[in-house]
Amino acid sequence: MSDIFEFNGAKGSGWSQPEPMKEGAINAVPSSLRRSTLPRWPRASEPELVRHYTWLSQRNFGIDNGFYPLGSCTMKHNPRINERIVQLPGIDRIHPLQPEHQIQGLLSIFYEMQEMLEICAGMDQVTLQPVAGAQGEFTAIRCIQEYHRQNGDIQRDKVIVPDSAHGTNPASAAMCGYEIVEIPSGEDGRLDLSALRAAVGEDTAAMMITNPSTLGVFEPDIAEAAEIVHSAGGQMYYDGANFNAILGKTDPGRMGFDAVHYNLHKTFSQPHGGGGPGSGPIGVKAHLADFLPSPIADREETEDGGATGDGYRYFWRSPTNSIGKVQQWHGNSGAVVRAWAYYRRYGRELELMSEHAVLNANYLRHQIMNPNQEHQNSIHSMPVDGAPSEVVKHEFTLSMMPLKETTGVTGKDIAKRLLDYGYMSPTLYFPMIVPECLMIEPTETESREVLDKFAEDFLTILSEDPEVVQTAPHTTDVRRVDEVLAARTLVLRKEFDD
Amino acid sequence: MDQLPNLGREQEMLDSMGLKSIDDLFSDIPEEVRRMDPLPLRGPQSEEEIWADAQHLLGANIDLDSRPSFLSAGLARNFVPTMVPMLATRGEFLTSYTPYQPEVSQGMLQAMWEFQTMVSELVGLPVSNVSMYDASTAAAEAITTAVRVKGRKATQKGVVYVSQFVPPHRLSVIENYTQGVGIELRTLEHNSDGMVNLEAASAAVGACAVYVEQPNAFGELDEGITQMKEIIGENTALIVGVDAVSLGIVEAPGNYGADIVVGEGQPFGIGPTAGGPIYGLFACKKEYLRLMPGRIVGKTLDEDGKDAFTLTLSTREQHIRRHRATSNICSNETLIALMGAMHMALLGPEGLEKLALRVAATTEVTKQAISGISGVELVDPNTPNFREFAVKLPGNAADAVAHMDAAGVLGGFPMGEWWDSMSSCLLIGCDERTTQSDIEALVSALTAWVEEESA
Numbered sequence: 001m002s003d004i005f006e007f008n009g010a011k012g013s014g015w016s017q018p019e020p021m022k023e024g025a026i027n028a029v030p031s032s033l034r035r036s037t038l039p040r041w042p043r044a045s046e047p048e049l050v051r052h053y054t055w056l057s058q059r060n061f062g063i064d065n066g067f068y069p070l071g072s073c074t075m076k077h078n079p080r081i082n083e084r085i086v087q088l089p090g091i092d093r094i095h096p097l098q099p100e101h102q103i104q105g106l107l108s109i110f111y112e113m114q115e116m117l118e119i120c121a122g123m124d125q126v127t128l129q130p131v132a133g134a135q136g137e138f139t140a141i142r143c144i145q146e147y148h149r150q151n152g153d154i155q156r157d158k159v160i161v162p163d164s165a166h167g168t169n170p171a172s173a174a175m176c177g178y179e180i181v182e183i184p185s186g187e188d189g190r191l192d193l194s195a196l197r198a199a200v201g202e203d204t205a206a207m208m209i210t211n212p213s214t215l216g217v218f219e220p221d222i223a224e225a226a227e228i229v230h231s232a233g234g235q236m237y238y239d240g241a242n243f244n245a246i247l248g249k250t251d252p253g254r255m256g257f258d259a260v261h262y263n264l265h266k267t268f269s270q271p272h273g274g275g276g277p278g279s280g281p282i283g284v285k286a287h288l289a290d291f292l293p294s295p296i297a298d299r300e301e302t303e304d305g306g307a308t309g310d311g312y313r314y315f316w317r318s319p320t321n322s323i324g325k326v327q328q329w330h331g332n333s334g335a336v337v338r339a340w341a342y343y344r345r346y347g348r349e350l351e352l353m354s355e356h357a358v359l360n361a362n363y364l365r366h367q368i369m370n371p372n373q374e375h376q377n378s379i380h381s382m383p384v385d386g387a388p389s390e391v392v393k394h395e396f397t398l399s400m401m402p403l404k405e406t407t408g409v410t411g412k413d414i415a416k417r418l419l420d421y422g423y424m425s426p427t428l429y430f431p432m433i434v435p436e437c438l439m440i441e442p443t444e445t446e447s448r449e450v451l452d453k454f455a456e457d458f459l460t461i462l463s464e465d466p467e468v469v470q471t472a473p474h475t476t477d478v479r480r481v482d483e484v485l486a487a488r489t490l491v492l493r494k495e496f497d498d
Numbered sequence: 499m500d501q502l503p504n505l506g507r508e509q510e511m512l513d514s515m516g517l518k519s520i521d522d523l524f525s526d527i528p529e530e531v532r533r534m535d536p537l538p539l540r541g542p543q544s545e546e547e548i549w550a551d552a553q554h555l556l557g558a559n560i561d562l563d564s565r566p567s568f569l570s571a572g573l574a575r576n577f578v579p580t581m582v583p584m585l586a587t588r589g590e591f592l593t594s595y596t597p598y599q600p601e602v603s604q605g606m607l608q609a610m611w612e613f614q615t616m617v618s619e620l621v622g623l624p625v626s627n628v629s630m631y632d633a634s635t636a637a638a639e640a641i642t643t644a645v646r647v648k649g650r651k652a653t654q655k656g657v658v659y660v661s662q663f664v665p666p667h668r669l670s671v672i673e674n675y676t677q678g679v680g681i682e683l684r685t686l687e688h689n690s691d692g693m694v695n696l697e698a699a700s701a702a703v704g705a706c707a708v709y710v711e712q713p714n715a716f717g718e719l720d721e722g723i724t725q726m727k728e729i730i731g732e733n734t735a736l737i738v739g740v741d742a743v744s745l746g747i748v749e750a751p752g753n754y755g756a757d758i759v760v761g762e763g764q765p766f767g768i769g770p771t772a773g774g775p776i777y778g779l780f781a782c783k784k785e786y787l788r789l790m791p792g793r794i795v796g797k798t799l800d801e802d803g804k805d806a807f808t809l810t811l812s813t814r815e816q817h818i819r820r821h822r823a824t825s826n827i828c829s830n831e832t833l834i835a836l837m838g839a840m841h842m843a844l845l846g847p848e849g850l851e852k853l854a855l856r857v858a859a860t861t862e863v864t865k866q867a868i869s870g871i872s873g874v875e876l877v878d879p880n881t882p883n884f885r886e887f888a889v890k891l892p893g894n895a896a897d898a899v900a901h902m903d904a905a906g907v908l909g910g911f912p913m914g915e916w917w918d919s920m921s922s923c924l925l926i927g928c929d930e931r932t933t934q935s936d937i938e939a940l941v942s943a944l945t946a947w948v949e950e951e952s953a
Contacts (some may be wrong), residue, residue, distance in 0.1 A: 329773025
């Protein structure tokens with residue numbers, strides 16, 4: 001294996017730049033502050049680096065390489081027009097502090113996105129500033145915190161989350177200083193209203209929940225849950241990670257939520273980029289709007305037609321009791337523009353996206369859970385549903401516990417074996433309430449043929465020699481990676497000999 | 499609709515499941531919360547129409563490259579090598595997610611391990627994560643990390659001193675991240691020449707941390723910061739926010755005792771992009787490793803004994819530790835960090851130094867030229883600057899910016915937007931791309947305003 005530091009050409013080789021405007025600029029730095037030795041970065045030419053990064057890319061698996069059923073992460077196709085648009089100088093070469101009249105186009109896109117997201121979620125005001133889903137959660141909980149403080153409700157120091165919640169929910173609330181009250185799910189994996197009733201009280205600041213839940217099933221009692229929390233004086237927070245399942249069919253506003261975050265990198269196809277960037281706008285009901293981060297895009301009618309020709313002048317507005325800022329500029333504007341381009345493709349037909357996401361999830365679940373006779377005869381043990389349900393939403397969970405009991409093959413083994421078949425693995429061991437859990441989200445951008453083939457291969461793996469599955473993967477760049485060794489030795493950078 | 503492979507085949511799929519209609523798939527949503535009417539939104543568009551609208555709307559913006567521009571305030575009007583976006587947007591990188599399955603993610607994992615190494619070398623500290631959201635969240639989480647690590651021994655419980663000149667938009671992020679978790683922010687005063695008041699700094703002895711920026715918000719380099727660690731001692735963390743490019747000529751903070759270094763990674767890898775996506779640098783001493791935020795890649799072996807990379811120390815993170823996690827960060831800015839790594843690798847050590855010298859040179863030349871305008875004074879005439887400097891104008895700086903704007907020059911940032919007391923101060927930002935003619939245009943536009951103002 002070679003790494004980038006093995007490119008070590010002549011001193012000063014590499015990418016050429018113009019000369020400094022004047023000589024002796026180093027004298028601007030006081031001698032005691034001057035850098036003593038330069039960082040040991042590679043010395044490489046462009047052709048070498050192009051080949052290095054191409055080689056690395058070929059050892060990485062993205063949606064473009066194949067089916068990526070990573071539950072909860074919504075790994076759908078990323079339209080390429082969106083990437084072309086963000087290369088335009090009107091976004092790439094824009095400074096967030098430019099005078100408003102110079103960025104009317106950007107402001108109009110922000111305004112359009114705020115409005116669209118408000119409509120889709122049944123909220124009164126959206127801000128696009130949070131740059132990831134987790135930051136959206138944090139921002140909304142901060143707004144709720146200020147709302148309670150303003151009402152003199154300072155004794156509300158607890159946030160309720162179900163035990164099936166995304167880990168970011170309790171982590172975000174804890175970062176605001178809240179104590180977390182975790183309530184157990186019912187036996188069917190759904191929200192347990194009696195547990196909720198027992199948990200709420202004068203100290204309840206909010207409840208955070210996603211619907212459909214992380215098990216991929218819709219919480220039928222959600223409106224009643226909202227009622228319970230509200231009558232105790234708490235606020236309802238909607239984790240929008242699974243919003244792509246219900247867009248146009250229902251919305252958090254109708255369900256009784258006060259605040260919601262959206263994942264533009266999930267529902268609205270902003271590419272995940274190996275771990276980010278994301279974008280996590282939040283929407284709130286009117287009573288929380290005053291607390292949102294600053295600024296928000298706004299507009300007023302103008303007689304000169306406006307810079308974009310739509311009759312409006314756009315401007316930044318600061319909410320009166322704003323919590324301030326959660327990212328120092330206006331958020332991930334580039335992600336907002338990509339999501340805008342995605343929204344424009346669907347427009348009012350966004351509902352189709354949810355319909356197909358749900359159709360594909362149910363279809364795949366059906367294909368896996370109803371094996372033909374041949375598979376039935378050879379499969380060691382079938383998985384069981386993570387939650388009993390007639391229909392699921394955009395994803396579903398399977399427990400591989402029966403297989404583990406009969407053969408010793410774990411969920412992790414199945415996940416690794418799927419890599420051999422050319423798939424990314426489903427989300428593994430989440431939610432934690434389902435033993436040996438695989439969480440599968442096919443998304444709407446997979447064809448029936450891909451789903452059929454995946455189901456077929458999945459069932460084949462359930463029939464395979466357990467030894468083969470337990471030692472998987474066999475065909476990948478590297479075999480099973482020693483994570484324990486990594487955590488023990490902690491080789492977190494290249495060490496140089498010199 | 500060209501994004502849905504199964505469009506038109508819904509019925510056959512429903513039939514095979516024994517369902518009648520798409521509605522059956524949503525029958526679990528109680529009627530009282532169902533939306534029955536269509537979304538009141540515009541109609542769908544083709545790719546061609548979207549492109550036309552994008553060109554129209556984004557074309558209505560005035561971009562930084564289209565005129566002389568001296569607006570920086572923490573972001574760089576850089577030049578990103580063409581290779582960077584072309585390779586970073588390869589589908590294998592662009593459309594992957596967090597490498598939870600290292601066996602099929604070696605490419606991104608190795609690229610991030612190389613990134614960690616380059617950042618570690620840049621700032622002079624052994625550990626780097628794979629990015630924070632931006633400089634402000636990196637600074638905020640550096641503070642919470644330092645309090646976790648130093649809190650027990652601190653005699654000033656939960657106290658963190660923050661430089662007086664951290665700009666309010668960054669300070670606001672820090673306040674939001676620290677307000678609920680028992681951290682008290684106190685102001686670290688600066689002298690009238692802009693430099694940190696080292697005598698006042700001794701008040702921070704026994705506190706959990708000190709956060710300073712080098713250069714500060716006025717672009718001023720401060721020699722005193724190199725003595726800070728000696729003053730505050732081992733039990734108080736020194737956190738330094740940097741201009742990453744400056745480190746081509748300015749000492750790496752790790753070499754003068756910094757415990758944690760943060761900063762905007764943006765100058766390496768991506769344009770200002772209206773403020774995001776960009777990425778925050780976060781590097782620290784080993785002491786902070788187990789309580790720091792963000793993803794970290796480690797080098798290890800596979801079961802055949804072959805070198806391999808994987809995410810490590812995940813037990814700090816929210817998906818394992820939940821409310822006891824060191825941070826809620828999940829999605830970060832990996833792709834932008836990848837772009838940064840590519841840019842750093844292309845520059846190489848001497849290229850970095852040259853880039854820094856280019857910025858220092860335009861800063862110096864612009865400063866000289868501006869200080870020659872009668873009625874315009876440097877706020878701190880004797881301090882060295884990198885990238886930015888502040889001048890005091892004979893009137894309101896916002897008026898000056900508007901006046902220069904009308905003359906086709908983006909003349910800087912009116913500092914009254916940050917601090918009321920500085921309404922007559924203009925922050926002028928330079929970069930490697932500033933030209934002589936840009937500087938002449940700025941001098942001429944500012945001179946014209948001064949003359950009009952004093953007439």
